[in-house]
Amino acid sequence: MSTVLVPLAFLMGLATYPFRAVPLLAPGFDRLPxxxxxxxxxxxxxxxxxxxxxxxVVLKGADGRPALHIGIEWLAVGLCITIVAMRRSLLIGLVxxxxxxAIARAAGFAPIV
Numbered sequence: 001m002s003t004v005l006v007p008l009a010f011l012m013g014l015a016t017y018p019f020r021a022v023p024l025l026a027p028g029f030d031r032l033p034x035x036x037x038x039x040x041x042x043x044x045x046x047x048x049x050x051x052x053x054x055x056x057v058v059l060k061g062a063d064g065r066p067a068l069h070i071g072i073e074w075l076a077v078g079l080c081i082t083i084v085a086m087r088r089s090l091l092i093g094l095v096x097x098x099x100x101x102a103i104a105r106a107a108g109f110a111p112i113v
Contacts, residue, residue: 012047019043045090052077072110076100 022029022040029037056073058066080097084090104110 012051016044016047072101072104 019040020043032040056077057069076097079100080093083093083096087093101110
C-alpha cells in the first residue's frame with residue numbers, strides 16, 4: 001500500500017475546507033442568494049467526485065499510458081450514487097461502496113491495481 005497521495009489528500013482538504021465551512025462560520029450565510037449557497041455547498045462533494053472519478057475510470061496501462069479501467073469500482077460508484085440518492089447520506093453511500101470493494105478484493109474478485 002502506498003501513502004504517496006496522503007499529502008495531496010490533506011492539501012485538497014485544506015483547499016476545500018473554507019468553502020465547506022462558510023455555512024458554519026459566516027454570519028448571514030442564509031441571506032446569500034440561493035444559487036450561491038447551493039454552489040458553496042457543492043464545492044466539497046464535487047472535488048471529491050472529481051478525484052474519485054479519475055482513480056475509478058483512468059488507470060495506467062502496462063505501457064505507462066492512461067487507459068480506461070472497468071472493474072468493481074464502477075459498480076461501487078453506482079451503488080454509492082444510488083444509496084446517496086435514496087437515503088440522502090453521503091457517508092452511508094461511501095461506507096457501503098468502500099466495503100463492497102474491500103470484500104471483492106479480499107475474495108479475489110477484484111485485483112488491486
